[in-house]
Amino acid sequence: MSGFKILLLALMVLIVVxxxxxxxxxxxGSSETLDTTLSISAEYPTRFRYKTVSPVYVxxxxxxxxxxxxxxxxxxxxYLDKFSNVTFTPSASAVWEVDLTRVQPDERRRVAVEIxxxxxxxxxxxxxxTAGLDTVSTIMRTRVFP
Amino acid sequence: xxxxxxxxxxxxFILIGLRALGKREFSQLSPFDLVTLLLIPEIVSQALVTxxxxxxxxxxxxxxxxxxxxxxxxxxxLSKGAEQVIEGKPSVLISQGxxxxxxxxxxxxxxxxxxxxxxxxxxxxxxxxxxxILEPDGRIAFIPSEPEDKQMQPRKEMAE
Numbered sequence: 001m002s003g004f005k006i007l008l009l010a011l012m013v014l015i016v017v018x019x020x021x022x023x024x025x026x027x028x029g030s031s032e033t034l035d036t037t038l039s040i041s042a043e044y045p046t047r048f049r050y051k052t053v054s055p056v057y058v059x060x061x062x063x064x065x066x067x068x069x070x071x072x073x074x075x076x077x078x079y080l081d082k083f084s085n086v087t088f089t090p091s092a093s094a095v096w097e098v099d100l101t102r103v104q105p106d107e108r109r110r111v112a113v114e115i116x117x118x119x120x121x122x123x124x125x126x127x128x129x130t131a132g133l134d135t136v137s138t139i140m141r142t143r144v145f146p
Numbered sequence: 147x148x149x150x151x152x153x154x155x156x157x158x159f160i161l162i163g164l165r166a167l168g169k170r171e172f173s174q175l176s177p178f179d180l181v182t183l184l185l186i187p188e189i190v191s192q193a194l195v196t197x198x199x200x201x202x203x204x205x206x207x208x209x210x211x212x213x214x215x216x217x218x219x220x221x222x223x224l225s226k227g228a229e230q231v232i233e234g235k236p237s238v239l240i241s242q243g244x245x246x247x248x249x250x251x252x253x254x255x256x257x258x259x260x261x262x263x264x265x266x267x268x269x270x271x272x273x274x275x276x277x278x279i280l281e282p283d284g285r286i287a288f289i290p291s292e293p294e295d296k297q298m299q300p301r302k303e304m305a306e
Contacts, residue, residue: 009216012209019150019206051199145202 024145026054031138037064038071040129044140048117053085056113056140060129062103068131071100073111079125079140083115103131117144149203153189153210157181161218165234177233177282178215185211233282240278243291253280264288 018024026048032041039061045054062068075096080086089112093099100109121144128137160181189207222229237249239260250256260278263286269275277289 012212015206015209016150016213019210020147022147024202024206025147049198049200049202145200 024049026052028054029141031140033136033138035063035134035136037062037068037134038129038131038136039063040073040127040136040138042127042138042140045115045142047143047145049145050117050120053114053116056115056127058111058113058127058129059108060100060103060111061108062105062131065105067105068103069101071103071109071129071131073098073100074128074130075113076125076127079123079127079142080113080115082119082121082123082142082144084118085114085116087114088112089114120144120146149198149206150210153185153207154214156188157185157211157214160184161232165232178218182211182215236282237280238277239280239286240272240275240288242277243273243275245272249280255280255286260286 027046028043029046030041030043033039039059041059042056043058044056048054058073060071060073062071072093077096080096088098090098090100098111100111103109122141123144124139124141126137126139128135161177165177186208189204189211218232222232237253238246239250239253239255240246245257245260250260261272264270264272264275264278267288269288269290274291275288276291277287279287279289281287
């Protein structure tokens with residue numbers, strides 16, 4: 001058997017073994033940032049494949065003792081632009097932004113975004129929550145396999 | 147991981163199913179050829195039109211299939227018993243110019259089919275055939291009658 005064939009066979013064995021170990025499977029991760037007024041945490045896909053769908057969840061918590069009229073959750077366009085069929089729940093109030101109104105003290109609200117993997121590679125971006133002059137943000141990082 | 151397991155399960159199922167059906171339905175192709183030919187487009191079409199459109203999934207599926215085919219081939223090569231389980235054994239359909247009805251029934255081969263294959267080989271009468279052997283790939287091999295001092299014997303392990 002020629003060296004080239006051995007190399008090809010070894011590559012195929014490697015692909016199978018890595019697949020069995022879950023290297024190419026979908027994984028999820030989370031990140032969080034706390035502040036005196038607000039906290040933001042995100043759960044997102046860290047690895048998934050082209051044209052598969054996965055949700056991103058962002059929780060915002062009012063850590064103050066006052067009612068917050070509006071918390072604006074903003075997603076980094078450079079992150080969401082890498083995906084297709086982006087759907088927000090609740091609906092977006094502006095491009096890549098969702099407003100959460102009348103957030104009570106200690107209340108936690110969720111924004112869900114469904115995304116479909118489109119562009120290959122590693123995509124990184126920030127999601128932030130702004131209430132007045134206070135802003136907290138956290139980073140999301142996702143790898144898309146072809 | 148799921149793709150690897152699914153491909154492996156489907157591969158085994160098809161292989162067992164083809165073996166259970168027997169040789170005649172798939173003449174000209176060995177079970178290995180058929181499993182490979184049936185599964186490759188199926189795996190690729192999944193990546194193209196169904197839930198997982200990714201090349202990653204297609205490569206994982208194809209690599210798994212090729213590894214299974216290679217592994218099966220190696221096992222069949224190294225173990226006679228495994229070879230008989232995987233490929234099947236040849237069956238004698240005609241012995242010394244006479245039909246072997248038990249083997250013909252088991253293989254679901256009719257006399258007309260045998261005559262048809264004989265004619266393709268230029269053999270007109272059954273007396274001209276010393277052995278007719280149904281091979282694992284579904285083809286029938288004919289060994290014409292020889293003069294008495296040159297008659298052959300089939301391998302002992304073939305079903306008689």
